[in-house]
Amino acid sequence: MISNQILQNTIDGLKAITRIELSVMDLDGKIIATTEDGIIDEYNTVVADFVISQAESQLIQGYQFFKVYDDHAAEYVVSAKGEAEDVYKIGKIASFQIQNLLVAYKERFDKDNFVKNLLLDNLLLVDIYNRAKKLHIEMDVRRVAIIIETKIEKDTNALEVVRNIFPSKTKDFITAVDEKNIILVKELKDSETIEDMEKMASAILDTLNAEALSSVYIAIGTIVKDIKDVSRSFKEAKMALEVGKIFFVEKHVMAYDNLGIGRLIYQLPIPLCKMFISEIFSTKSPDDFDEETLTTINKFFDNSLNVSETSRQLYIHRNTLVYRLDKLQKNTGLDLRVFDDAITFKIALMVVKYMKHMIESDY
Amino acid sequence: MANISLKGIKKVYPNGITAVQNLDLEIEDKEFVVFVGPSGCGKSTALRMIAGLEEVTEGALFIGNNLSNDIEPIDRDIAMVFQNFVMYPDMTVYQNIAHGLKVKKISSEEIHKRVTEAAEILGIEQLLDSMPSSLSGGQQQRVAMGRALVKQPKVFLMDEPLSNLETKLRVKMRLELAKVHKKLQTTVIYVTHDFEEAMALGTRLVVMKEGIIQQVDSPLNLYTKPKNKFVAEFIGAPAMNFIEARVTSSDKGVELLIGNQSIQLSKSKEKTLIEKGYLNKQIIVGIRPVNIHISEVFIEASKNSVLTATVEATEVMGSEAYLYLTIDYHVEITAKVDIRALPNEGETIKIGLDLNKIQFFDKYTEESIS
Structure with a gap:
């Protein structure tokens, strides 16, 4: 009203x-x-x-x-x-x-209501088209759902900034389905890609950081061509937000398309993960490794298994790194210098991160 | 205006990645401090922790003597300027700048005063009624700066604010930024990966690598007295040359054996290496391209520091040129020389090292030997 x-x-x-x-x-x-x-x-x-x-x-x-x-x-x-x-x-x-x-x-309220129900899958397919037509919303244009998660609940400053960036006369919709998430359904030009959306999201992030001093995470779904698929893009954005927080915690902008293997691991049932970890590490869990070992492993992966570069970046002698890798091999049976072992170890580490996250969030 | 104190600050992300560690730094009131380092070195994370956009895992952060670890960003009395920003497309420049104050319910008279002042400082008074779509990149950056200025914060935090501008405009804007700082006399913490920008702006630079501070010093000291090989390499373009050498002694005194050639050191340099126990050991010799000379006069006057090198390639950069040289076929170095009397590619020439400017680093720790 x-x-x-x-x-x-x-x-x-x-x-x-x-x-x-x-x-x-x-x-x-x-x-x-x-x-x-x-x-x-x-x-x-x-x-x-x-x-x-x-x-x-x-x-x-x-x-x-x-x-x-x-x-x-x-x-x-x-x-x-x-x-x-x-x-x-x-x-x-x-x-x-x-x-x-x-x-x-009333029209604005109706549109907001429609978009909310669309995102939450509350509409029958036939209703989607009928209501979209009634509300003069185009049905077959490219759109993407973007979620902006604020740290604090009901961050009105952040919502105000986002509304100002995308004023109501544009064809984009801004709505909220809960108190921490602002949802933007953005209409795209034919030439716009997910990379463009990532750039735009970074700009929104910086603007929110500067103007509203809000700490936010932004997640981007995939581009859809039909209005009925907007809810899929929204679900993907939701998943990107979750998966990003597990595997790419230092990133504040996460696109579903860039989740890589994390997307796969996120779908695994916990009992299967537990079985996999116990098979790989038997008695020793990656959690038991000290910080030095974990830093070494992460750095070694970051440098694409390059011993010289890793030792240089860790300020240690090459032989010290080789000794640490040998020790790890003795403990786990995995030689990180061998690609197959390295990939097993990498997946195992990601699975452990995922399990930890799920246990903490009380799956 | 406020001083900032970082005591043992550490940032560990929930996935175990340590982004910043042992960050100890005192920033004086009104100082212009620049965090500089390659991407991923933790400089932006450090800034975001000061802003409150990232939580501090360990350590204490004081803003103006108040422990601020748990204070919400909005209550820290700071303003931020970032590389990216979005203008509100339906608002004029005036409204864009004023918006943050309007949200805070500041009176319209006060808003008008602050916006006019900020516009005057930034030289955009004539743009206040324009719409954002009509502004150039530089003008938009000024508006973004204006949004921060009007908040009149104790501290300005800037994260690569000029990175999106083209080179000429960036240089112009950094001069203006320095002027603005002089006018405002507010504490500024600035983050950049560009050492030239850092040196042009900062009264003190904080060089970071892998989340750890490498050196905190004035631009001149970082250039002339780098604490380690990383700082020496990062500050200066073209980068400092590093040559592995063996410290030997002969009846003439202490010499550096580079490939099959040797140079004789001055007494003071000799003393340092002997006292620190580097005799008969390998060290890394650092020399900046600008301190390698090819003029006959220099070579005649510095016979003790002359090496023979082959010119692999030359690159003319205006009044100067870069020579890419090899010593004994495997030691690669770069010299920055005057374009007059430029040697030919493939030619073998004599090069003289300015021994007063030469620096030594431990081969394993890469720390400076001084």
Whole structure:
């Protein structure tokens, strides 16, 4: 529904042009916006009778009253002070203006509602197309769902910044299905790709960091071509957000397309993971490795199994690195210098991260 | 305005990756400090921890004497400028700059005052009524800066704010940024991977690598007295040459054996190497390209430090040229010389090393020997 502030702004604007005092009342006669001093929140006793009457406008005690309809039912009453013909015209214009505002707001609310239900898979396929058509939403354009997760709940600053970046007149939708996630359904040009979306997401991230000082994560689904698939893009973005936090924790922008093997591991059932880990590491879990060993392993992977580069980056002698890798081989039976062993170890480490995450989040 | 104190700051991500460790740093009020290092060195993470956008895993962070580890970013009295930013397309430049203040419910008179002041400092008064779509890259960056300026924070945090601009504009903007700092007299912490930008802007530079501070010093000291091979290599372009050499002694004194050739050291350099126990050991010799000379006058005057090298390639860079040389077919070095009397490719020439500018590093620890 329209906020009282917007009603107030509207009649203030009209008064500035016409110099005629205007008020807006609810159906009980409570004055919710007015250009006159000292009468806000007071009750106008003549309104109740006017509302139940058949008349659309009426002159009572020096004020002209007009009904404002929403779907053929009266929603507000507008009053204009004065008995003259032009006061009548201005009052009529004011009620017409507020009625149009109601329609616009309702449409916006309907669109928001539609997008929410679309994302949450609450609509039948036939309803999706019918409602999209009714709301003048194009059905077969390229779109992508982007989730912006804020650290704090109901981060209004962040929402405000995102709304400002994508103003309502664009074809993008901004909505929220819970208190920590802002969802952007963005319409794409034919030439735009996921890389462009990643760049845009980085810019949104930086803007949110700078303007709203909000710590956020942004996840991007895949590009879909049909409105019915927007919910799939949304689910992918949700998964990217989750998987990104497990495997790419230092990244604040994560696209579903870039999840790699993490996407596969995320789908594995926990008992299977446990079995895999116990087969690989038998008694010793990767959690038992000390920080030095873990740093060595991670650095060795980062440098594509290059011994010289890893030792250089770790400030250790090449032989020290070789000794550490030998020791690891003795403990686990896996030689990280051999590709097959390295890939097994890498997957095992990722599985352990995944299991830890799932246990912590009480799967 | 505030001083900032980082005491034993560490950042470990939940997946076990250590991004920053043992970060100890005192930043004075009104100082312009630049965190510089290659990508992934932890400089941005350090900045984000100061901003409160990343949690501090260990250690204490003080902003203006207040322990700030658990203070929300919005309550830290900071303003940030990033490499990327998005303008609000439906708002004028004035509204874009004012938006942050409007959200904070600051009076419109105060907003007007601050926006006008910021626009004046940044030289964008004439753009205040323009829409963002009509602005150039440099103008947009100024608006982004304006959004931060109007907040009048105690500390400005800037993460590669000029990286997206083309070279000429970047140089211009960094000069303007230095001017703005002089005018505002506020603490600025700036992050960049570009050492030239860092040297041009910072009163002190914090060189980082792999999450660890390598050296904190003035731009000049970092160039002339690097603490280790990494700093020596990172600061300066073209990068410093590193040559492996053996420290030997002969009846003439201490010499450095480079390939099959040797150079004789000055007494003071000799003393350092002997005292630190490097006689008859391998060390790394560092010499900047600009300290390798090919002029006859220099070579005549520095007979003790002359080597023979082959010119593999030349690259003319305007009034100077880079010579890519090899000593004894395997030691590769670069010299930056005057384009007059440029040797031919393939030619064998004499090169003189300026022994006063030569630096030594331990072969294994890569720490400076001084």
